[in-house]
Amino acid sequence: MDSDTSRVSSRPSSPEVDDIFLSTLKKSVHGFSGAVSSTQSDSPSDLASLRGLSAADEESLALHLAKKDRKLLSEGELQTIRLKINSRERKRMHDLNVAMDGLREVMPYAHGPSVRKLSKIATLLLARNYILMLSNSLEEMKRLVSEIYGSSGHHGGFHPSACGTMTHAGPVPGHPAASHATHPAVHHPLLPPVSTASLSAPGIAAVTSVRPHHGLLKAPAAGAGPLGSSFQHWGVGTGMPCPCSMCQVPPPHVSSMSTVTMPRLTSDSK
DNA sequence: TAGGCCATCTGGTCCT
């Protein structure tokens, strides 16, 4: 939310339902004749009948009408049902946007009023890369810890359950944060290849004020390299990670996950 | 001014 820019504030992602309803009324009452969708017709006569209904009337009407009977309804009644459905859809999209904002907030990406909000597609792609990066970092950490303590008497192996989440005093010599330089294969997908500076560094905020765009968001992923290379390219002059599809290389174990967590997608033959 | 992004409407389909 706080990452919203003036653009966002000037056009709220989810205006109040009442506002939408009123704007719809205004459009119709004032003879709005824009080339709206073919079925989007709010004629004044419809609205006249619509305004005669209370909210409770509308609700009960919509709830008690079967789809098959709708062809028998008057224009006003159909309009009422349509408004109810539209309202639900707006709410659904609003909830989706709220979730999207929540995702943006936890992304290692500069937030603030002066930073343009990530687009939806960029948010999703960046989130995906972030998850992949975290997974790789975790695996690398496990491997390094095993290497370090594997031959020692105290730590026969990696057992985070016993030691907590890496709370040993002092830096672990082989900590991934320090090992990236010697392990380019796990370099941070969200950081510029030449720098491991924190994403919260002042420079990032300035960088993210420029929307990362290069027309590759819709490019095919054919030319994507190995995961180790992560982002193939970065925002021109921005140093920002590229969220484009070319930079997306799903590891096998991640790809298979989608079929498990999204049964609707797999079963959907549309 | 073109293109990107977005909100909204709408009808169809699937799920509970």
Place this chain on the structure above:
DNA sequence: AGGACCAGATGGCCTA
């Protein structure tokens, strides 16, 4: 049956 989900269409806003 009703709601959720989805995708296409449309128009508005913003930026390069």
